[in-house]
Amino acid sequence: MTEGQAERLASLSDRRRELMTRLLAQKAAATAIPRLPRTGAPLECSHEQRRIWLAGQATPEAVPPNVTLGVAVTGELDPARLSAALTALVARHESLRTRYTAIDGLPYQVVRAAQPVPLELLDLTCLPEEEREAEALKLSLTAAGERFDLTHGPLLRLTVYRLGPLEHRLFLVCHHIACDGGSVGLVADDLAALYSGSDLAPPPDPQYADYAAWSVKRARERAPGRLPYWRERLAGVEPVFPRIPHKAGTGRGSATTAVRVRRDVVDGLRQTGPATPFTVLLSAYLILLHRLSGRRDLVVGMVTTGRGRRELEPVVGCFINLVPLRVSLPGDFPALLAQVKEAVAGALANEIPFDALVSGIGGHRLPGVHPAFQAAVVHRDDPAPPPGWEGLRARVWEHEVDDASFDLGLTATPRGEEYELALTGRLARFTPADLTDLTGRLLGILRDPAV
Structure with a gap:
């Protein structure tokens, strides 16, 4: 029940309050994530x-x-x-x-x-x-x-x-x-x-397996109406980077380099939109990809989380999804911000699970090339300090783990008055020295974002 609903209930007579409470409970039950029986079966x-x-x-x-x-x-x-x-x-x-x-x-x-x-x-x-x-x-x-x-x-x-x-x-x-x-x-x-030994709320209800069954059913219902958007949006997409030839001695794995930029630099660019920090950083990343590839028609992947319902907030599990964003770079940065905002809004309004999207749009898959996009961006939350451990002083002991899922990935993390921008690249395509150069170029774009 929302705060507004609670206030309205308090102002009603006892009889009407009981009736409205019953109606709200029925509405919540109709939209709730069903609980599955736990019989030990798959x-x-x-x-x-x-x-x-x-x-x-x-x-x-x-x-x-x-x-x-x-x-x-x-x-x-x-x-x-x-x-x-x-x-x-x-x-x-x-x-x-x-x-x-x-x-x-x-x-x-x-x-x-x-x-x-x-x-x-x-x-x-x-x-x-x-x-x-x-x-x-x-x-x-x-x-x-x-x-x-x-x-x-x-x-x-x-x-x-x-x-x-x-x-x-x-x-x-x-x-x-x-x-x-x-x-x-x-x-x-x-x-x-x-x-x-602190008191905790009861275990989450629903649990992740309940979400899994519910989300698959919801995707099955939504996909037919949303696939036409993706077929049109991704028609004629070409890889940003050429396919990596398989040669003996080709580098395996990935490497990461990072650079920091002050928040006021990002905030200054936001005013040209207006735009969110994510939109600014993604736009700068697109300019970097344009300079690397020479292409203005670009597709990058955006990582989203499907934890949009309140009852899922305390649930541990895998909720991430990959959403393609296609942008044709215009001639100036304010116009690029507008295009990125429009692309993000359209993609989120038509979001479906990535594997359902890939199988639904069909098309020829190139060996060794990630479907739909080869570059991705992740915007993380500012890491919170660890909670109190009784009798202990605790602090974050962070570790970055390279993600080789994409040819090039940008992870943006707020760090107090700065943003940490980490570029992870596959060693089959980029050397560590290349990645160090790219982070410097990304920082230069944020200081002077000429498209």
């Missing part, structure tokens, strides 16, 4: 889960990187208490104890009963004190890239690096099929609360 996967699973079967390097959470804590850490908190966290969120099985070539999810989750403790105090932090960083970055067994699980690991009696680094790694970037804050909050 349940339908969401489009997001299916896309990640199928990518892993065909091209493992196309799977989004694992989701990570790093927390540095100072104080008397109790490992047994932390282990119990981790087990309670997994019991609370079904997606963290879900396994996957193939039926007729498609994935289905099986929610397992809650059980203890192993916690690994690595004692680095045998090393010289000045080397311990660097070694913990090195080990955690390796752990971030480790593979998970989707059939047997578990799909998350928590490692504690002991740097001293009162210094520890907690590093949680989770497969992207079970947890996305928007869920990391939920995981961090719940883990801290469970460690501290």
Whole structure:
């Protein structure tokens, strides 16, 4: 019930209030996400889960990187208490104890009963004190890239690096099929609360498996009416970059370089629109792609989250979707901002799951070329400081994980009075030196955005 509805109810007579309450309850029940029975039988996967699973079967390097959470804590850490908190966290969120099985070539999810989750403790105090932090960083970055067994699980690991009696680094790694970037804050909050013995609300209801079945049904209903928009919008699209030839010795994996730009630089460009920071940064990225490719007709991917309903806010799972944006660059920056805003609005109004979009528009697929787009942009929230851990001082211990899903990706993250702009490129196309040059060029575009 919204605040306005509550106010209207309070002003009614008892009889009319009872009637309106009943009507609102019926309306909410009619639109609510149905709860599925948990019988142990396989349940339908969401489009997001299916896309990640199928990518892993065909091209493992196309799977989004694992989701990570790093927390540095100072104080008397109790490992047994932390282990119990981790087990309670997994019991609370079904997606963290879900396994996957193939039926007729498609994935289905099986929610397992809650059980203890192993916690690994690595004692680095045998090393010289000045080397311990660097070694913990090195080990955690390796752990971030480790593979998970989707059939047997578990799909998350928590490692504690002991740097001293009162210094520890907690590093949680989770497969992207079970947890996305928007869920990391939920995981961090719940883990801290469970460690501290704080009272939590009841477990989320619905859980992710309920959302999965509901979202697939909704996409099935919406797709026929929205596919004509995408067929027209993406007609005649050509890859931004030429296909990478498969040659011996070609670089594998990806690399990332980052640069920071002050908020006032971005805010100054916003006034020429007006526009949001995302629109400004995306427009600058499009200019960079134009200068790289020589093309003015460009398609980039925008990463969105499908957590638009209030009952989904406390749910841990994978809600991300990929949405193509096609923009024809005009001759000046204010006009580009207007075109980008129009493209974003049209894409979001017609959004459907990316795999349904790709299969629905058909067309010839080029081997080694990502469907619909090769470049993508992600706008993340400003990382919040870690919540209070009883008896401990905590701070964010961040790790960037390279995403090799695209030839070139831009991740924009607010950092106080600045934006961090990270470019991740496939080493088959860009060298680390190339990426360093590109971040400098992107910064130059923001300072002087001549199209």
